[in-house]
Amino acid sequence: MNRLNSADFPVFRLxxxxxxxxxxxxxxxxxGTSLSDSYKAATIAEIQTVTAQSNCAKKMLSDxxxxxxxxxxxxxxxxxxxxxxxxxxxxxxxxx
Numbered sequence: 001m002n003r004l005n006s007a008d009f010p011v012f013r014l015x016x017x018x019x020x021x022x023x024x025x026x027x028x029x030x031x032g033t034s035l036s037d038s039y040k041a042a043t044i045a046e047i048q049t050v051t052a053q054s055n056c057a058k059k060m061l062s063d064x065x066x067x068x069x070x071x072x073x074x075x076x077x078x079x080x081x082x083x084x085x086x087x088x089x090x091x092x093x094x095x096x
Contacts, residue, residue, distance in 0.1 A: 038074040050076050055090065056083035 051058040057079045064071055 038072070038077075040073055042071045042073050042076050046073065046076055047071060050080060054080070054083045054087050056086040 047061060051061055060079050060083070061071055061075075064075070
């Protein structure tokens with residue numbers, strides 16, 4: 001008995017290739033959407049959330065606002081990452 005494989009059916013090979021291409025396109029679109037969102041201006045609620053957690057972030061973002069620099073969503077992530085160690089070090093000066 002002969003076994004059938006995908007080489008016997010060129011249409012199936014074409015469909016498989018089409019699904020692979022479609023998957024790649026979908027991933028590219030989703031990645032592009034995610035990337036473009038990070039370059040949008042941060043909302044008031046997003047800024048307030050970050051500044052409530054960190055005095056360092058509050059200072060950095062206040063300075064940016066004072067200097068008329070637009071705060072982007074990606075800036076919030078950067079500020080949070082930078083301020084973790086700074087806020088930890090600040091505890092050394094606040095202890096009595």
